[in-house]
Amino acid sequence: MKRVALFAFFLILSAIFHPNYSHASMRLFVGDDEVALENSLVMMNGNFMIPIWVFEEYLGAEVLATDGNIHMVFGDQNILMQLGKESAQVDGKTHQLDVAPQLIEGELVIPLLFIANQRGWSLLFDQNIMAFRLEPSQKRAPQFTSLTSILLKDSINTPDLPPRQLDASDAKAEPVVSEPIIVYHPEERQGLREIVYMGGPRSRVFLDLLSYTGYETHLLTEPDRLVIDFNGVEGDALPPIEVNDDPVIRSIRSSRFDEQTMRIVCDLKASTGYRLTPWPEGGVEIEFNFQLTAIELEEDSDSFRLRFEASAAPIIDTVYLEEPLRLVLDLQETTLMIRSFDRVINQGRIARFRVSQHTPSVTRIVLQVTEPVAPLPLEQLDQGSFVLPLFAGTPREVHAYMAAQLEPSTIMLTEGTPATDGVLSGLTVVVDPGHGGSDPGTIGYQGTFEKDVNLAIALQLGEFLSQAGARVVYTRNTDVYVSIFERPEIAAKANADLYVSLHANASLDRGKVRGTETLYRAQDPASQLFASTVQEELVNAITLANRRIWGRDDLAVFNNTRMPAIMVEVGFLDHPDEEVLLRAPGFQEVAAQGIYSGIARFYLENKK
Known part of the structure; x- marks a missing residue:
């Protein structure tokens, strides 16, 4: 959203001043110190230009300018620019400039916003006193969330700029106070902002990431753990989180794998399937599968039922197949924690019973039958224990049976x-x-x-x-x-x-x-x-x-x-x-x- 705010800001200024080459009676502050400008700031194609000597006298840079070449050394950064050339070298990398350095009224001037961007400085504009402020310290400027914040002048806590002395004409009118506009502030460098254990039946975890360029996942054993390497994430790792009373997760920890990679490790009680989902507003959610830890086919007089143990009640999709006649039950987002099996039953209508991990997210139960069988609603016996009764009949017959169980009154x-x-x-x-x-x-x-x-x-x-x-x-x-x-x-x-x-x-x-x-x-x-x-x-x-x-x-x-x-x-x-x-x-x-x-x-x- 900062680009939207910046665009709106310069759109306003462009309406005031000629967009190609205009002198503007603007003041400039570096921190709390006002810069004694010899000439007015110049705006060119929407970019304000400032003299190179400002960086040497106020911002600690070593500046060398010879034969149109400009070399600025900040101790941890080298910036090379050329008079009239719309590109710059920053530590050997080429960057495109919106406006080339210029020689105006005997002064070499360069685009203010480009340098602020490269140095990670905040840049504010105060409409009340028509002044820019460069904030080279590590203090973060407040952040706009949208263009509406500018247009409606939402309240923003920003450092006060020194007041301008009022002349007699100023005293006649009631001053109109507007909040400073944030033209630019550096991106937050802490790429992993927070790890949030959300819990629930899917043992959800949210990773609040500023940004990332990609990730790789590895489900490992001995010990069981899920490892996720996020590329393009800067900043420090966060303290580990110990998780209590979760069916899947023991702990969640982060570490810096290399300069560009943040590693997240979820220590698991047992290896299980998972899903990673990027959130539209940023960050990634981890959801672990339900865990199916036991399942048996039980005979109850002349009927059957499936009894199973699971971390929570999964969503069950039902499919009826023919040749041979089969009832297929797909437990969605479920991991089979026991060995798959295929058993011959030959009791009642049930001929064969098999259970397997059909896909990483689906546990499949197949009942091969001699006559139609359909499931009734799932029943929970106690925490983690469930029964799925099986009705001897077609889906239409089971619907009629269930409707008949309802007392109209x-x-x-x-x-x-x-x-x-x-x-x-x-x-x-x-x-x-x-x-x-x-x-x-x-x-x-x-x-x-x-x-x-x-x-x-x-x-x-x-x-x-x-x-x-x-x-x-x-x-x-x-x-x-x-x-x-x-x-x-x-x-x-x-x-x-x-x-x-x-x-x-x-x-x-x-x-x-x-x-x-x-x-x-x-x-x-x-x-x-x-x-x-x-x-x-x-x-x-x-x-x-x-x-x-x-x-x-x-x-x-x-x-x-x-x-x-x-x-x-x-x-x-x-x-x-x-x-x-x-x-x-x-x-x-x-x-x-x-x-x-x-x-x-x-x-x-x-x-x-």
């Missing part, structure tokens, strides 16, 4: 208050914010929970629908867990006309997929038309990529619904750019408006 309807009259009067819409409570859904780069995004958009959507006269029923209007089997039952009890489930998307190709899509109950023309209408209006409103609409027959929220039913995936929460949008209240309101427009259009164009 236990389903409570949460309704909005509709306007007494409106274009949608008589319409009942179930608004279903996905996930909630103990189920966060997708988690973005910046730690945004999908459940929060879904709820925020849902409540906005409900407001728009209620204001238009519709009756709105929420599956949840707070951060609570609601079963995926209970949600369609709420729609049935409400006698809903339309069912809208709200989600934020995610991709296995994390951070690369973006856009909006809408799912609908497969083989239902009304749901397909509903999805198409909402998708069109939503994309027009939020202007994200229009991915697709597509029918699904394997989603629990679509089963046992008889009204047009859709699931809106507003954007990809695991894409850093779209996460910034999805977490912004303004974007959430626009998204809700777009979905509302699609609902209203579908209803008004198709009502009988």
